[in-house]
Amino acid sequence: MQRLTNKRILLGVTGSIAAYKSAELIRRLRDEGAEVQVIMTRGAEAFITALTLQAVSGHPVHLHLMDTEAEAGMGHIELARWADAILIAPTSADFMARLAQGRADDLLTAVCLAGDVPLALAPAMNNRMWRDRATQDNAKKLVGRGILLFGPDSGDQACGETGPGRMREVDLLVNDLVDMFDVGSLAGKTVLITAGPTREPIDPVRFISNHSSGKMGYAIAEAAVEAGARVILVSGPTALPVPDRVELVNVETANQMLDAVQSHMPVDLFIATAAVADYRPVQVSENKIKKQDNIMALALEKNPDILAETKAQFPGVFTIGFAAETNDLETYARNKLMNKGVEMIAANWVGSAAGENDGTFGSDNNALQLFWQDGEIELPMASKSKLARSLLAHIVPHFEDYQAKGLPKANNVVNLKDPGKPIA
Numbered sequence: 001m002q003r004l005t006n007k008r009i010l011l012g013v014t015g016s017i018a019a020y021k022s023a024e025l026i027r028r029l030r031d032e033g034a035e036v037q038v039i040m041t042r043g044a045e046a047f048i049t050a051l052t053l054q055a056v057s058g059h060p061v062h063l064h065l066m067d068t069e070a071e072a073g074m075g076h077i078e079l080a081r082w083a084d085a086i087l088i089a090p091t092s093a094d095f096m097a098r099l100a101q102g103r104a105d106d107l108l109t110a111v112c113l114a115g116d117v118p119l120a121l122a123p124a125m126n127n128r129m130w131r132d133r134a135t136q137d138n139a140k141k142l143v144g145r146g147i148l149l150f151g152p153d154s155g156d157q158a159c160g161e162t163g164p165g166r167m168r169e170v171d172l173l174v175n176d177l178v179d180m181f182d183v184g185s186l187a188g189k190t191v192l193i194t195a196g197p198t199r200e201p202i203d204p205v206r207f208i209s210n211h212s213s214g215k216m217g218y219a220i221a222e223a224a225v226e227a228g229a230r231v232i233l234v235s236g237p238t239a240l241p242v243p244d245r246v247e248l249v250n251v252e253t254a255n256q257m258l259d260a261v262q263s264h265m266p267v268d269l270f271i272a273t274a275a276v277a278d279y280r281p282v283q284v285s286e287n288k289i290k291k292q293d294n295i296m297a298l299a300l301e302k303n304p305d306i307l308a309e310t311k312a313q314f315p316g317v318f319t320i321g322f323a324a325e326t327n328d329l330e331t332y333a334r335n336k337l338m339n340k341g342v343e344m345i346a347a348n349w350v351g352s353a354a355g356e357n358d359g360t361f362g363s364d365n366n367a368l369q370l371f372w373q374d375g376e377i378e379l380p381m382a383s384k385s386k387l388a389r390s391l392l393a394h395i396v397p398h399f400e401d402y403q404a405k406g407l408p409k410a411n412n413v414v415n416l417k418d419p420g421k422p423i424a
């Protein structure tokens with residue numbers, strides 16, 4: 001399980017012989033799902049190259065404070081804002097002294113001062129440097145300000161002596177960092193969410209679509225990120241901003257949505273909120289259709305059932321469908337639960353049945369009824385972001401039960417769009 005999914009770690013590297021371990025530390029943090037950006041001090045550059053840390057972090061390394069180009073892009077304030085936590089490993093004695101004094105005369109000290117996120121230091125130095133009164137006073141001062149010290153540990157040192165001052169082992173540092181964060185209920189899980197309407201073209205300028213705004217699906221995507229999941233959002237056309245840390249896949253038609261969903265399968269959880277058009281025009285005119293008779297007929301054919309087809313092909317994926325109904329909500333929701341073979345259905349009223357403070361398309365509020373095989377619960381009217389969090393809080397225990405029971409094996413995988421054709 002990846003324990004740092006979605007987390008942004010700013011790693012400071014200072015001038016200690018232990019700087020060679022920073023490359024391995026970055027790799028381990030990325031293995032845990034974290035995104036890592038690196039700031040090096042001038043001292044650090046004498047021990048390891050920026051090129052190495054750039055290659056392992058996948059980002060350009062930040063080096064200087066007085067850099068016109070960098071300050072025009074991701075400058076020191078932006079870097080401080082970007083991070084969820086700052087870890088300085090190794091931290092030299094000199095850097096501790098500068099930080100204790102509150103200096104900001106290089107990039108790393110400036111970012112530490114400007115940052116409003118947890119800051120942890122992994123000191124690495126000769127044991128006499130560590131034991132010295134000056135270093136001990138600095139350490140106390142820093143801890144008194146809420147800065148965390150990871151280590152140092154005791155043991156053999158590069159200088160040939162033995163004692164306290166060794167940088168903590170990389171695996172232990174990663175564990176320390178994980179402990180700094182609340183591990184969310186979906187940490188390490190991948191969640192795929194569909195949202196918005198689909199557009200089915202009639203000709204180059206016209207299409208069939210619906211009033212779905214995508215707000216509910218986008219709110220669930222945000223809530224899932226908050227809960228620690230890797231989130232893939234397959235979205236029809238909406239006017240919404242891309243939620244932070246979400247992998248957005250834009251689609252237009254139902255067929256494109258089906259392809260995008262299935263190309264990311266299997267995932268742990270599939271939440272299908274999109275309002276997919278049931279039908280599409282049989283023929284899409286190459287040219288704009290001209291006005292002719294008083295009545296014009298448009299032949300339509302059925303679109304794929306993304307929810308049912310995906311569940312049939314990937315039965316091990318815990319799947320939640322959405323139903324928007326104007327009448328007989330419970331009957332339709334329960335039928336959908338059975339017919340599509342999914343684990344849960346979240347249903348809501350739309351149209352005049354939704355009442356005044358309604359949850360119809362485009363509204364910022366909604367209410368849901370959540371159904372599963374042997375139960376149901378009502379989630380009362382709330383903002384869509386609050387409702388999304390409450391929805392996930394109810395889904396997660398069912399999902400955990402489902403995983404604990406062991407996942408059904410994937411069926412003989414059949415391409416339901418074209419049963420004769422194997423899945424690529």
Ligand SMILES: Cc1cc2nc3c(=O)[nH]c(=O)nc-3n(C[C@H](O)[C@H](O)[C@H](O)COP(=O)(O)O)c2cc1C
Pocket residue numbers: 013014015016017018041042043044091092093094095124125126129
């Ligand atoms: C070979 C060598 C090894 C060093 N190792 C350490 C060390 O492990 N810890 C430390 O605090 N300083 C060490 N220093 C001293 C620092 O590099 C020096 O104090 C430097 O100014 C730190 O700069 P910085 O904190 O801006 O990176 C070492 C110096 C040399 C020449």
